[in-house]
Amino acid sequence: MVLPELKTVAMAIIQLDNVTFSYGENEIVKDVSFSIDMPQIVSIMGPSGCGKSTLLHLLSGLELPQAGKCLFEGKILDRPSSNLRYSFQNFDSFPWRTVRENLLLGGATSGDSQEVFNIDELICMVGLEGHEGKYPSELSGGMRKRLALGRCLAAKPWVILLDEPFSSLDVDARQEMYALLQHLWDEWKCVFIIVTHDVHEAIILSERVVVSKPLPFRVNDIIDISFSYPRDDTLINTREYLLYASKLRLLF
């Protein structure tokens, strides 16, 4: 595994070809096709209950499509990979492990050859210095999200899936997390795939936004956001921001 090369090579790290998935009679994802290049931050948006989280399950290898193909690094994704990390909406860390132990466990990989972050370096990167010995329940909401990001990043994965990662945070904490996520992405040029309901979050963070129609998940449109990084709230006053925001709001 030659990770540094990934920073320079642009390739479709994830490719969905006509992916369809159902729970029993209920069709959740229908005929979805798109690809994600490396490195990129991609948001997935859509109305509540449209199947976004199920799509993340398919992208993580936890669920397998009944029709179509999910490709990761050009191979069919039929099981979770240590190069692909997933942060669940409200389950972002193991409560019985301290911050340091959670990050150490995050660095656990299935192959010995995989490079991992130095734990102290990682703690500094996500701004958790001084909290290493605490349990997740002793942390604030923002700190827990930092831990979740650190846990995902620990094994230097190529893809990180985040299911509504900042939905429970207040405005100030969100701003901090947007800056941190962009900083981490700049440090480690991987792919972030973020499920969000928040139009502002999607514009501030992502290069591409995949918008779904109501259930089952079907790609309604894919919008490219052309602002350069780092981005912050000053973008709100720009004409382009308003155009993107109104376009995204119209789509779902």
Next chain:
Amino acid sequence: MAWIGTLILFVVMVLIVVPFYNRKLFDSLSSLSKGKLSRIDGVLLWIVSSLLFIGVWAFFSDLEPEGVNKIPSPLQTLSAGWRLLTSGKLLSEAMVSCLRIVVGFVTASLVGVSVGLIAGSFLIANRIIQPINSFLRYIPPTAFISLLIVYFGVGETYKYAVIFFGVIFFIIQMVIDVVEDIDRRYVEMALTTGYSNWRVFKEVILPASLPRVFDVLRINLSASWTFLVAAELIGAQSGLGHLIAMSQRYLRIDELYVGILSFGLIGVITDRGLELASRSLFRWYYLSLKQ
């Protein structure tokens, strides 16, 4: 005369009403006010609880005239307890019973928790173990006593076996329920971290279930005393159950009460000890409960 009991109950009422009169304590739901009492309030309520128990006891003990049917007063029972304690009889009988509990219960716990964890975690094991366990769990444990006497006689092994079979099927089922209650997303989180099934069991299922497994053991420890008494009432030459049986045979009613109350005392001490151990071993669990 029932005046002592009545007096104590009156004191209890005063103790309850006066300090908490203005605190709206009785308006609040117990689940909401839990843990929000000050230390002084906690001690006061503990005193109230103890006095209430003694008061009701004293009240009923004074109702009956002297005789076999008379409930011995708290003071008479305390004096009988002191007599048994200083003679060394109470402690030696309690030690024998505790040793039986330790052997029977610890064996049942080791086997039951292991089987429960495996049956809760692995589907094939679950489908094999659960039907057998459900069947055996519905047989009243005391129905095994005759069978166990046939196989083991009435010696020590029989008493261990009664405790073992009394609690093991419940421990297995309760541990299976605990494991099945673990949020699936923790397992999925571990799988996406690249864990093998064995590592998921070791790093997720085991630590996530242990605090509640500890609670299962606390509940079943109290049940194991029931089976110990059932075992000691037949053919035992020692133990608290034997003390009770002998006190009943020779109509030493105050000593009978001492024997019965000893179970409660040992139970409270061991339960509190286990609770403290659980709080210190699984601090993360109690922290997350507060959220």
